Amino acid sequence: MGSCYNNREMKQKRLMLLGGLPYLLPIIEEAHRLGVYVITADYLPNNIAHKYSDEYCNVSIVDKEAVLQAALELQINGILSHAVDPGVVAAAYVAEKMGLPFQCSYEVACILQDKSKFRQFLSENGFNTPHARGYGNLREALRDVDFFTWPVIVKPVDSAGSKGVSKVESSEHLAEAVKIALDASLSKKFVIEDFLNLEGYQSSADVFTVDGKLVYSTYSDQLFDSNAENPYTPAIEIWPATMPQYYQNELTSELQRLFTTLDVKSGIYNVESRVCTNGKVYIMEVSPRGGGNRIAELQDMATGQCLIRNEILKALDMPMNKIASPIYEGVWCNYILHTNEAGILHAIHIDEQFRREHIRSMGLTKSPGDKVEVFMGANQSLGTLFLQFDTREQLNEALVNQDKWLKICLE
Numbered sequence: 001m002g003s004c005y006n007n008r009e010m011k012q013k014r015l016m017l018l019g020g021l022p023y024l025l026p027i028i029e030e031a032h033r034l035g036v037y038v039i040t041a042d043y044l045p046n047n048i049a050h051k052y053s054d055e056y057c058n059v060s061i062v063d064k065e066a067v068l069q070a071a072l073e074l075q076i077n078g079i080l081s082h083a084v085d086p087g088v089v090a091a092a093y094v095a096e097k098m099g100l101p102f103q104c105s106y107e108v109a110c111i112l113q114d115k116s117k118f119r120q121f122l123s124e125n126g127f128n129t130p131h132a133r134g135y136g137n138l139r140e141a142l143r144d145v146d147f148f149t150w151p152v153i154v155k156p157v158d159s160a161g162s163k164g165v166s167k168v169e170s171s172e173h174l175a176e177a178v179k180i181a182l183d184a185s186l187s188k189k190f191v192i193e194d195f196l197n198l199e200g201y202q203s204s205a206d207v208f209t210v211d212g213k214l215v216y217s218t219y220s221d222q223l224f225d226s227n228a229e230n231p232y233t234p235a236i237e238i239w240p241a242t243m244p245q246y247y248q249n250e251l252t253s254e255l256q257r258l259f260t261t262l263d264v265k266s267g268i269y270n271v272e273s274r275v276c277t278n279g280k281v282y283i284m285e286v287s288p289r290g291g292g293n294r295i296a297e298l299q300d301m302a303t304g305q306c307l308i309r310n311e312i313l314k315a316l317d318m319p320m321n322k323i324a325s326p327i328y329e330g331v332w333c334n335y336i337l338h339t340n341e342a343g344i345l346h347a348i349h350i351d352e353q354f355r356r357e358h359i360r361s362m363g364l365t366k367s368p369g370d371k372v373e374v375f376m377g378a379n380q381s382l383g384t385l386f387l388q389f390d391t392r393e394q395l396n397e398a399l400v401n402q403d404k405w406l407k408i409c410l411e
Helices: 007-011 022-033 064-074 085-098 106-112 115-124 138-142 171-183 245-262 295-303 307-315 352-358 392-400
Strands: 014-018 037-042 055-058 078-080 132-135 152-156 166-168 190-194 203-210 213-216 221-224 234-239 267-275 281-287 331-337 343-350 359-364 383-389 406-410
Touching (some): 014 022, 055 064, 085 106, 115 190, 115 281, 132 138, 171 190, 203 221, 234 392, 245 267, 295 359, 331 392
Parallel strands (some): 014 037, 014 078
Antiparallel strands (some): 203 213, 343 406
């Protein structure tokens, strides 16, 4: 089922990856398997991905014109911002200017990457969406307090990983939440939206389109650490989802309608969706990139599919592998290693029997002696564990009793 390519042919392909985070390592590894020359780009030369790429380009990935100039000089054949939210708009811009493949147009990327614009688009096109408005300062927001049904959620229009997100019970507490959101926003804008009561679990998963058709869709159960300082930062993701199938079918249908309306092309998307207590399904966020926390890597490992390879081949305008909605072998969990205390990491101890029986991959981003921060977002995690169990009941028991197999020791 795999596609084969002559390395001499593929060596001529030059792929630019925006960012330098550990999430890019499986992309670099797969690209190298295909014989692709990989260029990583951001303004932080010590980021780990640059140690594994073939070339490093020092450029701000939020400066689309600077990225375009670098891409032209480097004569790239494709560009991705996989799992790197700040670079998506620039990647779409460069692809459009250079005639390279991308999931969507630059205009559509600007809508998807701005939570306020996306909420407006959903509302105007008949999708379920919370009441929402975007603002640039607190004064503007205070004039609209009667527009919302309190409590509300306040979040930056342009952040990922739940950075800068707060739940606010009344307008008296709005100022603090706005400050938190603005501090996490590159554009210094925020959105306020009605708080939606969740039925079951929110889903965060990667999907894939081919010529605008949603050929690969899946859903997860996203769990949060209620003891974390930011209780809206995902701490655990589980596949397959417990969401009833009829809700999954409705969401898949709505996602296809969304992709058709946006006139998308081929590629990976990270999708957050949910069912609420009012019985309605909601598409919360859609980003034309792979998700953070190694989501595509886990989904590939759990299903034998090829999201990562196809995303690379798409970017280079090469024929893609066949792909279809996945079937999972057992129950899989993406466990986000984190701590709710700050300090210096001494050790991460994992029970050896548990490691042998259930851990399928470890991606640690911290080593003994490294400074550890309080868990506020994905960038404060210590890494990820991919866990596999035969049943959901076995996984649930392991999560309830995680102190029996996992200890994170700080100095």
